[in-house]
Amino acid sequence: MIYLKKAMTLLAFIFIGIFMIGSFPSITSACSCAYLSSVEEEFERSKAVFSGKVVDIKERLSLKGYTTKSVLFEVMNT
Numbered sequence: 001m002i003y004l005k006k007a008m009t010l011l012a013f014i015f016i017g018i019f020m021i022g023s024f025p026s027i028t029s030a031c032s033c034a035y036l037s038s039v040e041e042e043f044e045r046s047k048a049v050f051s052g053k054v055v056d057i058k059e060r061l062s063l064k065g066y067t068t069k070s071v072l073f074e075v076m077n078t
Contacts, residue, residue: 052076 043049056072 050075
């Protein structure tokens with residue numbers, strides 16, 4: 001009977017602890033990589049740049065239920 005009382009007290013403390021942690025979420029901010037660079041900055045960092053037009057877009061449903069897209073480009077200039 002004493003073990004049951006101790007176990008119930010421990011479970012109550014665990015439940016209250018989990019409730020307290022979930023009730024007061026911490027304030028976070030996005031990482032520094034989330035800012036948008038200028039077109040000029042992205043052009044300088046890029047390994048390949050091309051111009052062209054989209055010829056075809058195919059959507060597929062993966063086995064996990066995600067939708068993926070494949071895009072076929074017709075390249076005009078590199």
